[in-house]
Amino acid sequence: MVQYQPALDRTFGALADPTRRGILEQLGHGTATITELAEPFQMSLTGLKKHVRILEDVELVTTEKVGRARRCNLGPRRLEDAQQWIETYRQMLEARLDRFGELLERTKGEQR
Amino acid sequence: MVQYQPALDRTFGALADPTRRGILEQLGHGTATITELAEPFQMSLTGLKKHVRILEDVELVTTEKVGRARRCNLGPRRLEDAQQWIETYRQMLEARLDRFGELLERTKGEQR
Numbered sequence A, B: 001m002v003q004y005q006p007a008l009d010r011t012f013g014a015l016a017d018p019t020r021r022g023i024l025e026q027l028g029h030g031t032a033t034i035t036e037l038a039e040p041f042q043m044s045l046t047g048l049k050k051h052v053r054i055l056e057d058v059e060l061v062t063t064e065k066v067g068r069a070r071r072c073n074l075g076p077r078r079l080e081d082a083q084q085w086i087e088t089y090r091q092m093l094e095a096r097l098d099r100f101g102e103l104l105e106r107t108k109g110e111q112r
Helices: A006-015 A018-027 A034-041 A045-057 A080-111 B006-015 B018-027 B034-041 B045-057 B080-111
Strands: A061-066 A069-074 B061-066 B069-074
Touching: A006 A018, A006 A045, A006 A080, A006 B006, A006 B018, A018 A034, A018 A045, A018 A061, A018 A069, A018 B006, A018 B080, A034 A045, A034 A069, A045 A061, A080 B018, A080 B080, B006 B018, B006 B045, B006 B080, B018 B034, B018 B045, B018 B061, B018 B069, B034 B045, B034 B069, B045 B061
Parallel strands: none
Antiparallel strands: A061 A069, B061 B069
């Protein structure tokens, strides 16, 4: 159905953590430094940096050094691939359920 | 923006593996036993069972014992939550890009 997309492993992996989803949601309101991002999570800067690096690797976040701080922003990835995979899956599931429904109807018909 | 949804950690985690996405795609064509599922992946039954269990935990797959085999099928989860999260994220990203575009236009206007 869908060919193997290695990028999807890393994308879904990046989204599988509440801190990382939280970082993306926070950056949706505007750029923020690592220190600002760490605050609501009550997390060490080192811990938060690791999460930011994972998001940088999949281009969901970009960072730049501004003086002594590192400023983070949303990256260029728009998650089309992840969205497309889920959409295709849902269509496939619907088709399965439809076929199953038809089968049930036919079985009922035969029993009459 | 979005409240913390623990189920999303496990859902995205389950989708972050090519074998598990492959299993779902294969089950989209119809039910299959563990042995049938293992074939295209050239994987041990033990290895494949672990993946199936992870998919069962998030209700993407159901299994039932039929004689000596275990028959797998697509589960009741329709991935609405994952799809919704990604959709909300994309809308937020678009809004950010729009605001950035407006800012650029305004800056240009001021420079004229």
